[in-house]
Amino acid sequence: MTDENNHPVLIIGGGISGIVCALELYRLGVPVTLIEKEASLGGLAARFCCKASEACNKCFACVVDKKLKEISEQSQISQLTGAEITGVAGDQGSYKVSLAKAGKVSELEAAAIVVAAGIDPYEASGKGEYGYGVIKNVVTARDLEEMLRFQGKIYRPSDGKLPQNIAFIQCVGSRDESIGNLYCSQVCCAYALRLIRAIRHKYPEVNATFLYMDIQPAGASFHDFLNACREDKGIRFIRSLPSRVYHSPVTEDLRVRLADTERGEVVEEPFDMVVLSVGMVLKKEAKPLANLLGLGLNEEGFLASPAPGNGIFVTGACAGPKDIDRSITHAKSTAALVHNYLNGR
């Protein structure tokens, strides 16, 4: 790198992928500026809770906390929170980026740009048949997770009681032609099963029914984990995605209409609570950003990999669904590629 071009690498997005990419580039002595639109770093992954049961279930939530702590102690990485990109000019390793922070516009030069814009959870009200947003006791897995993380307990939103019988509906917003999401979000099966195991560990009296299409594996120890789930008497696996959730306006109890292949009939089963395993969609704000940077979308609707050699990189789940583990690995590998690009100029 020549001196006159010792501009920092600009990382857009302060979620787990952006944080790891910044930390890794810093380890290689590359100056970095990390931009986050929210008031604090961490993004979506920082809102997950530990999903250990008797043993660690490899959810990687603790790794996010550790990386957040690492970057908060790292004063040499410039971190701009509450800042948004408003314009990009220049090209090929010498970008001029306009930033808006608290109403003030400033300009920043960047040697390379890493987009780690992240994802949004699928907006569950889009699947009207499940009644999210209308029926009180239909929640998303994220809502349930935040109950556990921030309130330390699970409860029915209607009456605050512990639900005894919970249905987990998979593939909400994934693998679904009716809403145009023709991809698997890759994380929800393992995610929901870990959540079930963690809840069953904390409340052994709670029973869970897992309603799914195909169970998607997640990494090296998934086989043993899945076997443990299958052996757990409190977890019922039914290969069927329900057609509708009904509720009683008096008791707020729920009935779920599904095809039960075990019994060979369509049934309406009562549940205290329904949890929707919402999939991933590209973060809303990533689209205008992609326009500014001249990035396209791939056929699944995530950010396409930019042409190599122009100093723009895409990392983490905004490039396609990834769990925390794979987002971190991807961010690390992106850091190596960025460094290589800077050296090769």
Next chain:
Amino acid sequence: MYQKVYESKATAPAPINLKPEVLIIGGGIVGITVARELAREGVQVVIAEKGETLGGGVRDLHFFYDRPAAVQKWLGDLIEVVEGAGNITVLKGAKLKRLDGQLGRFQALIRTSEGRERTLSPSAVVVATGCITRPAEAMSDGGRCIGSSEMEKLLAESRDLPVAWKGQPVKTVTFILDRTDDDIKIHTVNAIKLAVILQEKGCQVAVVARDLKVSASGMELLYRQARGKGVLFFKYDEPPVLSHSGDGISVEIPDMTVLRKEERETVSLLSDLVVIGETFAADPETQELCRVMKLRTGAGGALMEDNPQFLRVMSNRRGIFLAGACRFPQIIAESLSEAHAVVQEVKALLHGGVYTPVNPVAEVDPPKCAVCYTCVRLCPHAAIGVERYGDRNVYSAPAEKNGDTLWQAARVDPAACFGCGICVAECPARAITLYQ
């Protein structure tokens, strides 16, 4: 009751110089990718490949599921780059016989198939030995029941001609998934990828699976494409029954798409060929390698990180990294992402040319050591050895093997110590302290 665990000490352990030299064990796709990337950064790389060719398991692949390129051409180009690079040495028929020393001072003894021996002193070692595949045993005689890699080969060789097996035309093919390896998505990816090609060549293909593992970029679309082309998909809870039927194999499976049990019929798929993906297993030679390198293995003998969450791609020994199928079989894109993560870790380690121990580091007080080897055996990071000293209390270079001055004591290598404190807790003589 908590005791004060750390002692503070004025003198920090000395920094260790690291030369940009890396040894990679395994010349598969992960090993050669790591080699190419590190060599670009000016690192001297040695690849020790036990076989006579580079490429590993990817040599059995002919088609990507997500792009039209030919796998062997892509692999060949990559191998050419690696074999032509000035700062990459490829040793074929090579086996690691010994690995002594620690980070920055590794001494690796490699024996090649011609019986030649080479000693290397790499700063870091990357283990990318891959895994082995075993043909799945579906039927006793095995005829007409082939592995996924044989099907790839058949299709690659048939080019534009109709598919034939042992001179006979192939009209119907059934893929059976999930008899083993229910946590590996490679089988689903390969089956759907090959099903699309076969269907396009005029065959009727069925895929029978417990769970279709489409959790890879683009797979749901490929699955839809396959159904659009007429590939039949059946899901089972109980594995299908196979029997010989005329010249082919009959695969019997209940049709679970019919809800009412009494109306559910058993479908019989008459198949010219049945394809069952090979089972992935840890390489027995990797087991031997782990003994030589003092590396930890996990379930089924696969290599395992010291801490799969916090210390991803890092082994239980500092300076030794793992990636690819020796850890867990994944699709190519995922293995390559791991390979690049290893590149990043190695670059970060070598950056600046020195390693300064940062953790709390254990230290043995030599006069108190009874040389019982408890700490040596218990250390999960192979950081402790027994060294000879010239005299009690004298922490100097090991003395000559001279009866008068020989004194032994355990010594923790600060570069290799993770500061876990196991040795401190277990030392019967209370001779070990953690220093911050």
